[in-house]
Amino acid sequence: MGELAVLEQLSTKKCGSYKEARKIVQSRSNESLSEYIIEYITNNDFGYELMCIVEQRQLxxxxxxxxxxxxxxxxxxxxxxxxxxxxxxxxxxxxxxxxxxxxxxxxxxxxxxxxxxxxxxxxxxxxxxxxxxxxxxxxxxxxxxxxxxxxxxxxxxxxxxxxxxxxxxxxxxxxxxxxxxxxxxxxxxxxxxxxxxxxxxxxxxxxxxx
Incomplete structure (x- = not known):
């Protein structure tokens, strides 16, 4: 099973797929992605989007x-x-x-x-x-x-x-x-x-x- 397939199996789906979420995250600024961070810290809930943010914006x-x-x-x-x-x-x-x-x-x-x-x-x-x-x-x-x-x-x-x-x-x-x-x-x-x-x-x- 490939990396994307494993992540898709693990993640709560909000976007239709991990691939779709990855494209969304790539095209947006940190500020415009804050809604996904706030959702996580207030409701402890996340899907593909937050996982892609972590993947792409990590330090x-x-x-x-x-x-x-x-x-x-x-x-x-x-x-x-x-x-x-x-x-x-x-x-x-x-x-x-x-x-x-x-x-x-x-x-x-x-x-x-x-x-x-x-x-x-x-x-x-x-x-x-x-x-x-x-x-x-x-x-x-x-x-x-x-x-x-x-x-x-x-x-x-x-x-x-x-x-x-x-x-x-x-x-x-x-x-x-x-x-x-x-x-x-x-x-x-x-x-x-x-x-x-x-x-x-x-x-x-x-x-x-x-």
């Missing part, structure tokens, strides 16, 4: 940050991470990302993660025990991302939107891979509710996809 940024939950077993030096997400939200502000990393300790993994382990679900006597098993496989992480090519959302809107302070940028998850360079465990940190938590700081660098 290389020295360092970015992302706070999230991630599979513990993959967080070892030398492991190549393939996020396999259409778009990955990151920030140029470490403190913003760290807030997400710390809050992730109080949240369960995303709903779609449980589906990855449905083949072992019947081995657990209760749903609660199954959910605990899945969550224990993951840890809260602050990714320090180096050498990524990204779309800087702030380049597309001038007004003072609430998301401006998050300094959000988007990475094409399906097109970039990263190698784990360094893993550091943090302890004794207070999250937003004052609870002492620990998290994992993971430095990753962009590598070429084979």
């Amino acid at each position: 290389k940024v020295p360092v970015l940050y992302r706070g999230t939950k991630y599979l513990k077993s993959e967080l070892t030096e030398g492991t190549v991470l393939n996020f396999n997400e259409k778009l990955i939200s990151t920030s140029k502000d470490m403190l913003i990302a760290e807030t997400f990393a710390l809050s992730a300790t109080t949240d369960e993994v995303a709903e779609w993660v449980y589906d990855l382990y449905e083949d072992v679900e019947d081995a657990f006597p209760t749903v609660r025990e199954f959910c605990k098993y899945v969550n224990d496989l993951y840890t809260n992480v602050l990714f320090v991302i180096k050498g990524a090519s990204v779309l800087v959302l702030g380049d597309f809107y001038a007004y003072n939107h609430n998301f401006t302070e998050e300094q959000e940028v988007l990475i094409e998850g399906v097109k970039q891979s990263f190698v784990v360079k360094k893993v550091t465990f943090k302890e004794g940190v207070k999250n937003y509710s004052g609870k002492i938590v620990k998290y994992c700081e993971v430095e990753i660098s962009k590598v070429k996809i084979a």
Whole structure:
């Protein structure tokens, strides 16, 4: 399956095709494309158009940050991470990302993660025990991302939107891979509710996809 076909399969369709969206984006200025950025940051909704904007208007940024939950077993030096997400939200502000990393300790993994382990679900006597098993496989992480090519959302809107302070940028998850360079465990940190938590700081660098 070709690259365009894969992206078309992944994306929510608004234009008739990825090829059509690519042509639209090529012919328009950043300012005129702001509607697609605003749709994303206000409704967390996007289609081919935003994916094409990320593809065509991306810049290389020295360092970015992302706070999230991630599979513990993959967080070892030398492991190549393939996020396999259409778009990955990151920030140029470490403190913003760290807030997400710390809050992730109080949240369960995303709903779609449980589906990855449905083949072992019947081995657990209760749903609660199954959910605990899945969550224990993951840890809260602050990714320090180096050498990524990204779309800087702030380049597309001038007004003072609430998301401006998050300094959000988007990475094409399906097109970039990263190698784990360094893993550091943090302890004794207070999250937003004052609870002492620990998290994992993971430095990753962009590598070429084979």
